[in-house]
Amino acid sequence: MTPKKPERPARPAPPEAANGTSKLGRPRASGAVRDDNPRQAILVAAAELFSRSGYAGTSTRAIAEQVGLRQPSMFHYFRTKEDLLAELLENLITPTTGLLDGLEDLDAAPAAKLYALTFGDVLNMASSDTNMTTLQFLNDARTERFDTFWALRTQLFDGYAQLISQGLKSAAFACRDETIARSVVFGIADSVALWEDADSFEPHEISTEVADAVLLFLLADKAALETVRTEAMALIRAIRKEQS
Amino acid sequence: MTPKKPERPARPAPPEAANGTSKLGRPRASGAVRDDNPRQAILVAAAELFSRSGYAGTSTRAIAEQVGLRQPSMFHYFRTKEDLLAELLENLITPTTGLLDGLEDLDAAPAAKLYALTFGDVLNMASSDTNMTTLQFLNDARTERFDTFWALRTQLFDGYAQLISQGLKSAAFACRDETIARSVVFGIADSVALWEDADSFEPHEISTEVADAVLLFLLADKAALETVRTEAMALIRAIRKEQS
DNA sequence: ATTATCTATAGATCTATAGATAATGC
DNA sequence: ATTATCTATAGATCTATAGATAATGC
Numbered sequence: 181m182t183p184k185k186p187e188r189p190a191r192p193a194p195p196e197a198a199n200g201t202s203k204l205g206r207p208r209a210s211g212a213v214r215d216d217n218p219r220q221a222i223l224v225a226a227a228e229l230f231s232r233s234g235y236a237g238t239s240t241r242a243i244a245e246q247v248g249l250r251q252p253s254m255f256h257y258f259r260t261k262e263d264l265l266a267e268l269l270e271n272l273i274t275p276t277t278g279l280l281d282g283l284e285d286l287d288a289a290p291a292a293k294l295y296a297l298t299f300g301d302v303l304n305m306a307s308s309d310t311n312m313t314t315l316q317f318l319n320d321a322r323t324e325r326f327d328t329f330w331a332l333r334t335q336l337f338d339g340y341a342q343l344i345s346q347g348l349k350s351a352a353f354a355c356r357d358e359t360i361a362r363s364v365v366f367g368i369a370d371s372v373a374l375w376e377d378a379d380s381f382e383p384h385e386i387s388t389e390v391a392d393a394v395l396l397f398l399l400a401d402k403a404a405l406e407t408v409r410t411e412a413m414a415l416i417r418a419i420r421k422e423q424s
Numbered sequence: 425m426t427p428k429k430p431e432r433p434a435r436p437a438p439p440e441a442a443n444g445t446s447k448l449g450r451p452r453a454s455g456a457v458r459d460d461n462p463r464q465a466i467l468v469a470a471a472e473l474f475s476r477s478g479y480a481g482t483s484t485r486a487i488a489e490q491v492g493l494r495q496p497s498m499f500h501y502f503r504t505k506e507d508l509l510a511e512l513l514e515n516l517i518t519p520t521t522g523l524l525d526g527l528e529d530l531d532a533a534p535a536a537k538l539y540a541l542t543f544g545d546v547l548n549m550a551s552s553d554t555n556m557t558t559l560q561f562l563n564d565a566r567t568e569r570f571d572t573f574w575a576l577r578t579q580l581f582d583g584y585a586q587l588i589s590q591g592l593k594s595a596a597f598a599c600r601d602e603t604i605a606r607s608v609v610f611g612i613a614d615s616v617a618l619w620e621d622a623d624s625f626e627p628h629e630i631s632t633e634v635a636d637a638v639l640l641f642l643l644a645d646k647a648a649l650e651t652v653r654t655e656a657m658a659l660i661r662a663i664r665k666e667q668s
Numbered sequence: 669a670t671t672a673t674c675t676a677t678a679g680a681t682c683t684a685t686a687g688a689t690a691a692t693g694c
Numbered sequence: 695a696t697t698a699t700c701t702a703t704a705g706a707t708c709t710a711t712a713g714a715t716a717a718t719g720c
Contacts, residue, residue, distance in 0.1 A: 204696080205699050233562065251684095252702095364634060367618050396641050499710065
């Protein structure tokens, strides 16, 4: 006898209270807002709750009820809670591995490509209003179910590593030790996950500053930053155009 | 009927199996290693488990049993699980706020002080083999019980902010926007929390690289880095001497 | 009497399954 | 027949308390 929380929906709100706009299936009991793509709504709710309360600290009940469903109804869309986390992590990283692929086809200096990659990576994270990044380090995310995610993550790390390596070869970059420089750069790129006030700034502004920080760390000639940034923004525009 | 895990200590290991070296109280049932400072051992075990499995994902049973105690015995040392987390977070941050206090008494350029602060901050995190940093963002850590921790955290952020402000005033630093530069710097300093391979490098080496990155981001004259680093290391030595 | 442990257990969860029910489509 | 929901519930946890027990100290 310790936990409190005497709440509980008390009376399940009679079935006639159905208000969902879905055309198929039994009407929903409760009436939480949801513009009727339940699967997507569940993902959004889960991302929000996971990033605020952690993975284990978020119950499937909390997720379901945030979108106006009963707890077991969530399992119609996701086989397990783990599946939810895996899909969210994959969704978070794919725009950035996509950017990496786009950059490979373009001809540009490694410095400009690295700037563009960092910029896009940070922009992607800063544009989401949830913060899933730290969840990937949990033991929960080390099972087979996350193999796809981890393959993408490795691909991204290798992308950063390769650009750094090329920049060093061309003497555009300089550093004391390449292996540690990789981790510093990857860490800085992800560091927006540790900002508590990320939403008081424009994502574009955050991305510029963080990409600047990465390049200032690596560039042999720090005065080249402005040029590199300009080149990088051109690359970003080129890829956006291509994809639309 | 879903979870598995058929284990359980089965038979509680008869009381005669006592092996603890403690002088007082009833002998322990199980025999997990522990060089008998149970309170400290619990903190170490909790830090390890929290950082691997998250706060909610770590049971008090797992913590207790890792140090060879039964689950309820843990509550002899910590009133609640929350108390454990609060103490761990405070222990993590106090060395760094201590360093900040030490720096205030010394006479040096803001750039050198900022380097020293970052270096010490990162060294402290990188020297621990657990990673508690990301846990502070959980909702669980927003209750009153964490007021002390949050006051220290604010003090640390303000310390960084003040040094940045002084450096800008003396024109040693340059940036586009001061408020965002603060967050960038604070983020970079903490970014080692996102390293997956932090233990493949020397903490001293990591700290040097990360502090370099911070200063390269802020310094108006990037060529001043080496001098700043040398000054900073002298400050660190001075504070260490004073404290011993 | 104090300290450190233990066993037993209350009461509140939690995830996932089973199977009913309602709406629609064929 | 299919889809989307619901209620009910199994069985496994989880945190914390109650109160017994053993060792030591006064």
